Amino acid sequence: MAGQDQNQPQNQRPFEPDELSTNPTPFSDADALATEQGSSGSGNQPLEIQLDPLATIRESQSPALFSDADATIASAPDDEARLSSTAPPPPRSPSPADDAATLVIAADQQLRSETATEMASQPGNGTDGPSRSTWNLRIHSHNVEGQLSGIVNRTNDAALQASPVAAAIAQSASAPEYQILxxxxQGGMGIVYRARQTSLNREMAIKTLKPGQDDPIAAQExxxxxxxxxxxxxxPNIVPVHDLGRNAEGKLFYSMKQVSGRDWRKAMPELSREENLDILLKVCDAVxxxxxxxxxxxxxxxxxVFVGSYGEVIVLDWGLAVVNDRFSRRDSVLISTRxxxxxxxxxxxxxxxxxxxxxxxxxxxxxLGxxxxxxxxxxxxHILKSFSQLAGPRKRRDAVFAAVRNNQIEQDVRNSGELMQIARQAMATSPSERFPSVEELQKAIRQYRTTGRAEELLAEVRSSTEKxxxxxxxxxxxxxxxxxxxxWPSDQRAIAGDRAARRGFAELALRRSDFDLGLEVVADRSESELQALATQLTAGRRRRTIIRTTWLVSSGLAMLLLGL
Structure with a gap:
């Protein structure tokens, strides 16, 4: 069905999210891989001042109990649902270092790593470093269960002389694996650092928990x-996590790929609809x-969602994810959340x-809808245009909560065509009325990009004047x-639309005496109406050929008579 969707710049938001927040620079955990510097802030900020409806709600309490509509809240585990692995250490009072930063390596370790190259360049020096080679690495010892084949190396002087790569082997058990750069x-619960992994000499992103959590045990779980x-x-469209560990102070962290780019919300207004649909389909692949x-x-x-500088599309934040019986590592994750x-x-x-x-x-x-x-x-x-008329962030907060509970979706829209219908079906109140799977949603979007868009183009050309x-x-x-x-060979919409588009094309060509052009789209068709048009186009071409031939013969005879 033809609609009104137009591929044009996006509308402005009815009101800026910051109008609902006294926090001028709200962050989500998805800013984790952003290459720009995040804003600093207290790790124990009162919940009452975070009113951004674009922030993630992470507390396991009823929304009605909160004074803020858009606080960053994470569903906490039930008391009986804990990790099956060793329980984390009991919470301790935050130290000044906690409030400053959560570092993965101690200060003396970082200093030692920074001076290792210079020290290792001295002959016979047993400290870590690339020595006389260019191997700027630290290959660490790891406990591996099971038999491995390979070459045994020794970190003695003879080995250093025989193989420069031996200089990259970390001889100290306390040599850091990561250097914080x-x-x-930072987001509602975490801080993300740029770091260097010394064993592979590559930059990574390291995520840690913010200090001052209300429930440290639940936060760690x-x-x-x-x-x-x-x-x-x-x-390919989910951020790779490479390591989970704790530093010498006992602070948990995990390392992941660092991607250059920006989050999709910032990029979306600058991209065309087709470019945004391409990104959405990649997100659908990941989900x-x-x-x-x-x-x-x-x-x-x-x-x-992070949009990389080279076309990468990465879904970042899985902090609120829940698992079902199909997840193969249920013995290592929370299996019950509120x-x-x-x-x-x-x-x-x-x-x-x-x-x-x-x-x-x-x-x-x-x-996704x-x-x-x-x-x-x-x-x-759920950010209805009428909310801009409400006085104060609290009233807007309450209105957003009500919109979610009642599934109120803005009705005053510019685009009411098939693509909007797809979005609204995906956002049906009952899960049973939505697309049964992400794949079915993708199929509908892809079908719109062919059949639906073709119908829109056909409607546009039919409404235009002959001129x-x-x-x-x-x-x-x-x-x-x-x-x-x-x-989709059996798609009746596409079959009917294809026939109508070819008929309209051929009729226009017939009126303009572009007989050959019209025959290109109907000559080999079996439909009776298209065959009739092909007959008319063929007859028109024949008449034109006769007229042209007659004119050429007449002109030739005239020239011959004049020459005589």
Missing amino acids: GMLA MFVSEAVITANLVH AYAHSQGVINRDLKPEN GCAGTLAYAAPELFDTDTRRICPQTDVYL AILFEILEGFPP TTSYDQYQQSVALFTEALRL
Whole structure:
């Protein structure tokens, strides 16, 4: 069905998210891999001042109990649902170092690593360093269970003389694996650092927990669960996690790939609709894979998607993910969480139920539909335009909560065509009324990009005047319908649309005496109406040929008579 979707710059948001927040620079955990410096702030900021509906809600309390609509809240585990591995150490009072930064290596270790190269260049020196070679690495000893074949190396002087790479072997057990290079960003619960992994001499991102958590034990359990879940989702569009550990002070961290680029929300207004749809389909690929592994994200939004400088599309934040029986590492993650978690501006109604049994893959389908809505309109679905008339952030907060609970979606939209219908179906109130899977949502979007867009082009050209009508739109429409039929040969919409586009093209060519051009789209068709047009075009071409031949003969005879 033809619609009004137009490929044009995105609308402005009805009101800026910061109008709902007294925090001028809200962050999500998805800023983890941002290459720009995150804003600093207290690690124990009162909940009452965070009112951004684009922030992730992470507390396991009913939204009605909060004074802020958009606080960063994470669903905490039930008391009986703890990690099956060794319990984390009991919480200790935060030290001044906690408030300053969470470093992975001690200060004396960092100093030693910075001076190692100079010290190792001295003959016979037994300290770590690249010695006389160019091997700027630190290869560390690891305990490996099981038999490995290989070459045994010894870190003695003879070995150093025989093999320069031996200088890269860390001889000290306390030699650091990571060197902190600076802070990248911070979110509601975590801080992310830029770091160098010494064993491979590469830059990484290292994520730690913010100090001052209300429930340190629960925060650590969620952190470890996030690391394990993400590490087991091996997909090109999911951030790779490489290591989980603790530093000498006992602070947990995990390392992951560092990507240059920016979050999708910042990039979205500058991209065309087709470019944004390409990104959305890649996000769908990641989420569909996660579902196949028994993982439901619960917090999909543009801020949690990173768009790299070289076309990478990475889903970053899996901190609120829940798992089902299909996840193969259930013995290492939280398996029971409470509800009331997610990001209000995009949230499905069931995300703010205290009962999490309604959380299902269709919950993520809803979130993907909400992102599609934002691609079309330029703002999330639960940020209604009427909210701009409300006085004060608290009233707006309450209105956003009500919009989520009642599944209120902005109705005053510029785009009401098929793509918006797809978004609204994905955001149906009942999970059973949504697309049954992410793959089905992808199929609908891809089908729109062929059949739906072709129908829109056909409607546009039919509504134009004879003088302004061009072959270009007909040609594009025919090409898209042809592609749709290649993908879905039995699609009745594509069959009917293809026939109508070819008929319109041929009729225009007939009126303009472009007989050969018209025959290109109808000559080999079996439909009676197209065959009739092909007959008329052929007859017109024959008449034109006769007229041209007659004129040439007459001109030749005239010239011959004049010459005589």
